[in-house]
Amino acid sequence: MSSAARPAGRPRSMKAERAIIEATLDMMGEGLSVSDLSIEAVAARAGVGKTTIYRRWAGKEDLIVDALASLKAPMPPLAGVSVRDDLITYLTATMRESTEGRTRCIVTMAMGEAPRYPEMAARFRQIAIEPRRAAVRALLQRGIESGELRPDADVELAMSMLSGTMMWMTRWPVTDGEPVDEELPARIVDMVLTGLAPRS
Amino acid sequence: MSSAARPAGRPRSMKAERAIIEATLDMMGEGLSVSDLSIEAVAARAGVGKTTIYRRWAGKEDLIVDALASLKAPMPPLAGVSVRDDLITYLTATMRESTEGRTRCIVTMAMGEAPRYPEMAARFRQIAIEPRRAAVRALLQRGIESGELRPDADVELAMSMLSGTMMWMTRWPVTDGEPVDEELPARIVDMVLTGLAPRS
Structure with missing residues (x-):
């Protein structure tokens, strides 16, 4: 004592x-x-x-925001050889978060509750989400400058396409409890890069 | 009486x-x-x-499943001129669902609760989700057959990319209460079709 x-x-x-x-x-x-x-x-x-x-x-609200923020794995460095590689590195980190049982349950619930707790949601967004979004945005911009991405690429939409597809593919109703394909990050990145239409 | x-x-x-x-x-x-x-x-x-x-x-569980299923707008007919047009029609219908206040709140909550109620989730999936997924799958297959989509297109991933991106773009933390761009369905479809990499 x-x-x-x-x-x-x-x-x-x-x-x-x-x-x-x-x-x-x-x-x-x-x-x-x-x-x-x-x-x-x-x-x-x-x-x-x-x-x-x-x-x-x-x-309580401050504690919960910090608890939720602690679930976010540290953002991996995104300064590799190609934009494709870096996007795969990024999505691999988000896949780990999306598939860990407790985290997945909490994140889904927190998204559902966000509209009811706007101040908490705003603080969480500021400390846990925006820094990541900024890193991915910078990566995509780098790709436009290097010519790896088309000059008119819709960066904001591309960010949501990467995250939204990962979120969707790792959750009910798509997974229904089955394990997630380890190749998923590369599959998503390649589809976002090359598109579904034939390339002549 | x-x-x-x-x-x-x-x-x-x-x-x-x-x-x-x-x-x-x-x-x-x-x-x-x-x-x-x-x-x-x-x-x-x-x-x-x-x-x-x-x-x-x-x-209670049967009633809730039927209530949730009633939120799904009737699937629009997908037999238009091009796969691009039909995908936009489909995403426009899902956008309406995603942005209507009560529906949005309920769907997000239901997704969060699905893992805790596996039987309800399975029934909902069967009556409300699978028929739509089947229609979109058939549409994408039609695109492969007609040559509008590349022969090796990853159909299951493409389905999740369309739905997941729409879900993500119309929800916290992306929207933060701002209205959703009416052009969003076309923006998503065009990015999924053409990809981010330059086309030579």
């Missing part, structure tokens, strides 16, 4: 933070919605006092 | 059925999940007795 007896801050508080984040994610992964979750229940699950949570987060 | 006094069945029972379906959809659109909904609450909302519901549906 003597605060002099333990080393100052970081390691211990990081461990508690990790436990709190994990407890939040576990509970969301079990199907609890934002309104179902309480700081009290998270504290009990994480084995910490409520004060420990409030020392770090202003409230 | 005399059953002889009213004309047999259809018109009256169809009106009650419609009220029951609408009550179910309204409640789901307000954010009630499958577990939150009860036959009792639906009956009260629809202004009918529970018996009226049980006369038509075996239980």
Whole structure:
């Protein structure tokens, strides 16, 4: 109980933070919605006092945003040999997220709840989504400059085509529980690059 | 109260059925999940007795599947001049669904809940999703046969690319409440057909 007896801050508080984040994610992964979750229940699950949570987060919404953001794998570096390779690297990272059971369940639920919690959704978008979108946008722009992509390529639509197809192919009703093809990132990238119409 | 006094069945029972379906959809659109909904609450909302519901549906799950299926607009005929035109017709119909407020909210929530209700999800898939997927598959096959699409086109992936991109472009985090571009179906179809790489 003597605060002099333990080393100052970081390691211990990081461990508690990790436990709190994990407890939040576990509970969301079990199907609890934002309104179902309480700081009290998270504290009990994480084995910490409520004060420990409030020392770090202003409230439930802030905690949930950080928990959701922690699910995003670090963005892989996108500065390889070709735009095709980099797009495959990027989609491979998003495929891992989309197919990990707990993450998949939480992300789908969070998307469903976003309209009801506009402030949380906006903060999540800002800290977890926009940096990635910016990296993919820069990659596609680089492809236009290098001539790998056509000069009039619709960059915003291409970004949604890559993410939306991956999302769709890894979820119900398409998968229906079957494992996802490891070649999926390359299949998506090649179709987006070459298109369905014959090339003469 | 005399059953002889009213004309047999259809018109009256169809009106009650419609009220029951609408009550179910309204409640789901307000954010009630499958577990939150009860036959009792639906009956009260629809202004009918529970018996009226049980006369038509075996239980809550059957009612919800039919309610969800009723959200699917009738599939437009896909037998136009070109595969491009038909794909645009198809995506225009799905865009209407994706952008209508209540439908959008319910569909997103239902996708999130599907893994927890595998039997309901399977029935919904069978009555509402598979017939559409079959129509789009046939359309793409027709395109391969006519030479409008390349002979090695990955039909299953193309189906997901069309639907997944539309879903993604019409939802948070992409839209963030802004109205959807009316030209979106044509933009998606043209990108899927021609691809991002330059055509020589």
